[in-house]
Amino acid sequence: MQQKYIGQPVSRVDGEAKVTGSAKYAAEFNVPKLRYGYVVNSTIAKGKIIKINLERAMAVQGVIKIYTHENRPSTAWLSFNYADMDAPPGKPFVPMHNNKIVYNGQPIAMIVAETFEQARYAASLVTVEYDKEEHESDLHAHLTEARLPKKGLATLLKPGPPKPKGEAEKIYEASPVKAAGTFVHGIEHHNPMEMFASTVVYEGEKKLTIFDKTQGTINCQLYVANVFGLPFKNVRVISHYVGGAFGSGLRPQYQLFLAVMASLDLKKSVRLSMNRHQMFTFGHRPATVQKTKFGANDVGKIQAINHESIGETSQFEDYTEIVVNWANMLYPSPNTKLQYKLKPLDVASPMDMRAPGGATGLHAVEVTIDELAYQAKMDPVDFRLLNYTDMDQTTEKPYSSKELKECFKQAADKFGWKNRNPEPRSMRRNHKLIGWGIATGIWEAMQLPTRAEAVLTADGKLTVSSATSDFGTGTYTVMAQIAADCMGMDLADVSFKLGDSDMPFAPISGGSFTAASTGTAVQAACLGLRKKLLKKAQKMVAAFTEAEFDDIDFTDSGLHLKNNSGPPLSYREIVAATKEKTLKSKNMGWPNAMKQRKFTRATHSAVFVEVEVDEDFGIVKVTRMVTAVAAGKILNPKTARSQILGGMVWGISKALREESVMDHRFGKFMNDSLAEYHLPVNADINDLEVIFVEEDDKIVNDLGIKGLGEIGLVAVPPAIANAVFHATGKRVNDLPITMDKVMDYASPLV
Amino acid sequence: MNSFTYTAAPDANTAAALLTADKHAQLIAGGTNLLDLMKENVAQPAALIDINNIDGLDGITTLDNGGLRLGALAHNADTAYHPLVEQKYPLLAKAILSGASAQLRNMATNGGNMMQRTRCYYFYDTSTPCNKREPGTGCSAIGGYNRIHAILGASDSCIATFPSDMCNALAALDATINVTGPEGDRVIAFTDFHRLPGDEPQLDNILKHGELITSIDLPKNGFEKNYAYLKLRDRTSYAFALVAIATGLELQDGLIKNARIACGGLAHKPWRKPEAEDYLIDKVPIKENFEAAADIILNGAMGYKDNAFKIELAKRAIVRNCLTAANLNN
Known part of the structure; x- marks a missing residue:
């Protein structure tokens, strides 16, 4: 295959639709006589509903029906019917299941009215009487009650920590070089620009078309069919465009359940969308408290790694993420002890949020490593190179590829690292202390079975489809590039379709596995199509009759005999000669388990950061950052760069800005709006640079794709934290690093 | 939504009269804060009196004493970028431009800036007690999440802060506020305009119901050096x-x-x-x-x-x- 488009900075094929507004999102599909829902949320964290007063709301003009736990239609009885592809062990939350309140913000009533405004107004008139019970929402007050997580299906993709090796605690205590820390992360909410919405189009008895905001249309299709007892084929879920999701769309959210429930009950089309406050009433990145104790010998070789994490979860599901497994994947150590525990609280179940676990755990790991380097009186880059490994110590398998050393080299050169004075507080500009810090990133390169279909039509156009998702990642674009190269066609003649459960099977899109999974499926479908083309050609033209598949070049939208024994035959001609005037191939892209199982597959990054810290106020500004990423084949350097930049901005946000702050008296988030939940603004973002160090890795998959969704983020928070240390001489291990936490440490005024 | 009447007042006297006649009426100019508060069910005015059409309140003019008069309806952005403000009152220009966003400053008026409400999380969250929103219910910020709250002049009833940037400059410059109302015109020293919460935190300032701000006067000294x-x-x-x-x-x-x-x-x-x-x-x-x-x-x-x-x-x-x-x- 000639790679004409793969690897090229092709502009987003859906860019025009997005900037002109012709791209439609879940809440923008209109059908006649659409009804509008609006949700009422609980205002207590735990207890029972005694009474919901609906009289005033019912009296509002246009209100059709109000659903509560008392009158909602029955749905599936068994809990497993509510388990979606990303459901953690436990019992999934069922909206309005009964009168029990299990978290503050839980949906407890839904108004359906003729207009959105009527429904919203009526919702404001609903009052609720509760029998309040004492709730627990503060992780820090209950750390000693943490326990091991339950295991379930989700554990397959998210294994628990490996068994301890050696005597990590004892060796740590005896180590001549030691570093330890306690790392605190608050809760974060995904806050994509597009809020959750479902437009459920009632197509007749037990038949629905649903426009939903999701990272997995088939996940939602299965969920709706299971919960409401509908035939799968009667439930079509469409999600062509997703205005950001970051993991929040990996599970069906409550608006889907409620909109479908109302639609089936009323036999009408219903739309239900969340408002920004309600975006804080379901999943979140869990609060965690981590402790590290790393030890090294006299020459700086790591010999003990202790890393434990306690995270919060809900009372009904054990959400887990991989927090503590990373240190030993990056740094060989004969002694390791990794522990991961949960404490259930009266909160909504946490959810995967961009680089779940990795963005949390690597902060603790990479800051501890930085401290260990200081204790060993070594440059942080040299220290990491001394402890470098091409072998994943947890599985004792080699990495399929790992160009991390080259990442360090290129990023260090670009950044000018050699000019660094290692002494903390040694660099300044006027009132600003300057700090330079680095960190290493790692994320798994996973791949899941995915199906795609390739269809050639007589006009010479190719359409490839898969029920996968593009939530800003560039899936539309890179899949079209892959298909164009696989078929030897002009990109202009190729389109890729996604986001429809009627399309061939794709799992939820997350964990950085979409490009590899869908890319392999697209390749498989194109291969299938090429074989069919040859078969047809063999019946049409004598010169092709004897030709084997390998004798043919599939290029310029036609079949070319490599030995030039005859004229080429165009796809157009072949398709025109078929009865159906189309040629299709639907194929599964399987991970090559035989190849993959002997290796650990991962992406890596090296992040170099410069911060300015105001010496009086403790305000931290990231003035520049260089990220070098080794993530296999980069399909499209333009969309890839955007994805990494997004991760870098997110990293600045995680390190310095974001936190959902709960008032534990109410068990409620108090900064539940984009005015008070601080994401970075343009003025917070300065000089960002991305370097790709390509890897030629045929073990991960034929195309060498590893995925980029998480690797841009994971190392940024620790690199910033390490730069803040270099600037100020103090470790602030409690994220976000706000001015009050830094100020105490800045130079005293007098 | 909550129903309310809407009237566009042709002149200041009519606006004041309409306002006086209905104690649940509120004036609306730029609406950058009021509309948010209405959407959040924090403000539920029965009547909105739109003062945007009133002539003569959006000018920026020099005064005989060498000072400058800022119309109450002049937009924050137009004020900050006005040549006389930039030259003689750069402190005011800088303060205005430190606030909000370009879009909000284009919409917001000078009078409205003074009338904006606190950004206390609990004031905005109708599921929690707040003396400023509902007198007598208590102050949730005391004992709650109070990062953005007051360290001076607070009371047991309220520890909210006033969020304006522009007003900090106006206070420093010793501006005065011209108001008109049913009892005629009066002039209020800027530093007297906003009040401390005491046991009536629902009152942000000393403006009487029925009064409206017509302009703000800056004295000659702009501290421009x-x-x-x-x-x-x-x-x-x-x-x-x-x-x-x-x-x-x-x-x-x-x-x-x-x-x-x-x-x-x-x-x-x-x-x-x-x-x-x-x-x-x-x-x-x-x-x-x-x-x-x-x-x-x-x-x-x-x-x-x-x-x-x-x-x-x-x-x-x-x-x-x-x-x-x-x-x-x-």
Whole structure:
């Protein structure tokens, strides 16, 4: 295959639709006589509903029906019917299941009215009487009650920590070089620009078309069919465009359940969308408290790694993420002890949020490593190179590829690292202390079975489809590039379709596995199509009759005999000669388990950061950052760069800005709006640079794709934290690093 | 939504009369804060009286005494970029441009800026008690999440802060506010306009129901030689001040002859302490003297769980900002 488009900075094929507004999102599909829902949320964290007063709301003009736990239609009885592809062990939350309140913000009533405004107004008139019970929402007050997580299906993709090796605690205590820390992360909410919405189009008895905001249309299709007892084929879920999701769309959210429930009950089309406050009433990145104790010998070789994490979860599901497994994947150590525990609280179940676990755990790991380097009186880059490994110590398998050393080299050169004075507080500009810090990133390169279909039509156009998702990642674009190269066609003649459960099977899109999974499926479908083309050609033209598949070049939208024994035959001609005037191939892209199982597959990054810290106020500004990423084949350097930049901005946000702050008296988030939940603004973002160090890795998959969704983020928070240390001489291990936490440490005024 | 009547008032007298006639009526100009509050069910006016069509309230004109009159309906952006404001009152221009976003400043009016409500999380969240929103229900911020709350002038009823940047400069400049109402016109000193919460935190200022602001007068002295505005916040733009300082100085022969220091983000109103300003008269503009002035300004400051850091932060901010002002043209 000639790679004409793969690897090229092709502009987003859906860019025009997005900037002109012709791209439609879940809440923008209109059908006649659409009804509008609006949700009422609980205002207590735990207890029972005694009474919901609906009289005033019912009296509002246009209100059709109000659903509560008392009158909602029955749905599936068994809990497993509510388990979606990303459901953690436990019992999934069922909206309005009964009168029990299990978290503050839980949906407890839904108004359906003729207009959105009527429904919203009526919702404001609903009052609720509760029998309040004492709730627990503060992780820090209950750390000693943490326990091991339950295991379930989700554990397959998210294994628990490996068994301890050696005597990590004892060796740590005896180590001549030691570093330890306690790392605190608050809760974060995904806050994509597009809020959750479902437009459920009632197509007749037990038949629905649903426009939903999701990272997995088939996940939602299965969920709706299971919960409401509908035939799968009667439930079509469409999600062509997703205005950001970051993991929040990996599970069906409550608006889907409620909109479908109302639609089936009323036999009408219903739309239900969340408002920004309600975006804080379901999943979140869990609060965690981590402790590290790393030890090294006299020459700086790591010999003990202790890393434990306690995270919060809900009372009904054990959400887990991989927090503590990373240190030993990056740094060989004969002694390791990794522990991961949960404490259930009266909160909504946490959810995967961009680089779940990795963005949390690597902060603790990479800051501890930085401290260990200081204790060993070594440059942080040299220290990491001394402890470098091409072998994943947890599985004792080699990495399929790992160009991390080259990442360090290129990023260090670009950044000018050699000019660094290692002494903390040694660099300044006027009132600003300057700090330079680095960190290493790692994320798994996973791949899941995915199906795609390739269809050639007589006009010479190719359409490839898969029920996968593009939530800003560039899936539309890179899949079209892959298909164009696989078929030897002009990109202009190729389109890729996604986001429809009627399309061939794709799992939820997350964990950085979409490009590899869908890319392999697209390749498989194109291969299938090429074989069919040859078969047809063999019946049409004598010169092709004897030709084997390998004798043919599939290029310029036609079949070319490599030995030039005859004229080429165009796809157009072949398709025109078929009865159906189309040629299709639907194929599964399987991970090559035989190849993959002997290796650990991962992406890596090296992040170099410069911060300015105001010496009086403790305000931290990231003035520049260089990220070098080794993530296999980069399909499209333009969309890839955007994805990494997004991760870098997110990293600045995680390190310095974001936190959902709960008032534990109410068990409620108090900064539940984009005015008070601080994401970075343009003025917070300065000089960002991305370097790709390509890897030629045929073990991960034929195309060498590893995925980029998480690797841009994971190392940024620790690199910033390490730069803040270099600037100020103090470790602030409690994220976000706000001015009050830094100020105490800045130079005293007098 | 909650139903309300809407009337566009043709002139100030009609607006005042309409307002007087209905105690649940509110004026609307730019609406950048009021519409949010209505959507959040925090404000539920029965009537909106639109004053945008009133002629003559959006001008910026020079006064015979050498001062400048800012129309109540002049937009914040037009005010900040007005040549006379830029030249003679750069402190005001800088303060305005530190607030909100370009879009909001285009919409927001000068009168409306003074009338904006606190950004206290609990004031906005109708599921929690708040004395400012519902008198008598209690203050959730005391004992709650109070990072953005007051360290000066608070009461047991309310620890909210007033969020404006523009008003910090107006306080420092000793502006006056011209209002009209059923009982005629009156002039209010800017520093008297906003009030401390006491046991009536529902009242942000001393404007009587029925009165409307027509203009703001700036005195001749704009402190354009030695001024500085500093806003410290949790992100570089589009966040309210944790601490904001407006400083104007007059220097002569190396000594301070006149000083103004107004602080935002610390109290229920822009915070000025004349004793601190008097202390600086005839002193040299050095760190030690500004520290002493800061101590006077912050005398009696009290922190809560999440905002105690603001006491030291405010002190450092006052010193830094006064030094910046003193050295502006050096």
